[in-house]
Amino acid sequence: MNTPQKGLDITTAKSSRLDQVDFNNLVFGKYYADHMMICDYKDGAWQTPKIMPxxxxxxxxxxxxxxxxxxxxxxxxxxxDDEDKVWLFRPEENFERINISSKRMAIPEFPKDYFFNSLETLLDLDQEWVKKGEGNSLYIRPFAIGTEYGVSASPSNEYKFIIICCPAKAYYSTPVKVLISDHYSRSADGGVGFAKAAGNYGASFYPTNLAKEKGYQQVIWTDASTHEYLEEAGTMNVFFRIGDKLITA
Ligand SMILES: Cc1ncc(COP(=O)(O)O)c(C=O)c1O
Known part of the structure; x- marks a missing residue:
């Protein structure tokens, strides 16, 4: 991890797009808050994060x-909350997890103070996009991508770490019917299942489409070698209650 430099470059939006959003009929992922953060990695270091429209x-x-x-x-x-204060749910854990995922994908880890400084600034600028009331939230999507040009099969020397935000209600509005997968796998020993790598999701779409054709919305993955052990669901955590015991991955 490189030693972070202090500071952010901030360019604010000329006008807000808030009035284009029907907060009562939100479709997950359709509308994005006015600002985003982009931080470039080049010459072996993360550069100053930029906040922009x-x-x-x-x-x-x-x-x-x-x-x-x-x-x-x-x-x-x-x-x-009711006093208009904005709260994050377990942000430290999410921050740690993206760096665990990055490490597995040979992406340089992102500095903690860059992450939290820029996230706090984003949430301050876009606080009107966080609605109070039960079921309302602002979904925050940090991601990192290799941006160096050139199709040689080697890790990128340049990256972008980006944060975008979208207002959200519940991801699913009805109970979710799940199919337990006894053929396709999401993760294998030594693989990237533990990483929140984009390709894990891309690879899950085809089996999920097959499940949808049978009337299910999601797949519950089982272990790749025997398909005897339950692992996790495609887009969410899964909990099992056995007697008085709650079990989750
Ligand atoms: C495969 C998978 N498991 C679990 C979750 C739940 O997320 P978290 O671990 O942040 O609670 C998600 C959310 O995107 C997911 O995609």
């Missing part, structure tokens, strides 16, 4: 992420 960015088509999938992400949430 949310919008498209330019990346070379030969960037490593498009060819070798060097990409990791996190999903975390902010909530607003």
């Amino acid at each position: 949310y919008g498209p960015m330019e990346i070379e088509p030969s960037s490593k992420v498009f060819h070798y999938g060097q990409a990791v992400f996190e999903g975390m949430k902010a909530f607003k």
